[in-house]
Amino acid sequence: TQLLEQSPQFLSIQEGENLTVYCNSSSVFSSLQWYRQEPGEGPVLLVTVVTGGEVKKLKRLTFQFGDARKDSSLHITAAQPGDTGLYLCAGARGSGSRLTFGEGTQLTVNP
């Protein structure tokens, strides 16, 4: 079973703080995606990482793919209330294959 453990599950912080979300697995993925979902809506793709050790930045969000392509992290700098949402990591093993989702991290940024 391809498990993807995501932590923490819940995170409530104050505006301006930094945070990191982790996704870990014992399996290798060909790519890993990070999604953000708001209540009543579908997940929106934030980034895809493909290469081991890859680091991608999206404004205040930094995504890293582990060297062995088994784990990934999402770091948010100076969080804002607009960052509130459910963050999901998902690993893929090839194009068109099913995604293995982490349990999700419910982030609340308080003003």
Place this chain on the structure above:
Amino acid sequence: GAVVSQHPSWVICKSGTSVKIECRSLDFQATTMFWYRQFPKQSLMLMATSNEGSKATYEQGVEKDKFLINHASLTLSTLTVTSAHPEDSSFYICSATGTSGSGEQYFGPGTRLTVT
């Protein structure tokens, strides 16, 4: 690009009736579409994988006769919840893969089903 739509966005039906949910890829051809179910504040649970022109592959524990999936074209897949019961009430989301080869899935906005 890579827009996926779902219809309806929400539906209320009576117990025992059937409900059809449509998933469309608007600006790309999707050879594979996926159907998920999601409970409040939880992650997505894959129900089935749908390939155009072939039978859907259902995940363990998902009743294929209750959740009928049809993928008749490269831009449309449908999920029919047959003989719906209150426990089928949930948020159903579809996704589709493009042709980038990276495994990215693009999600629809979801359909909120309430069975009374």
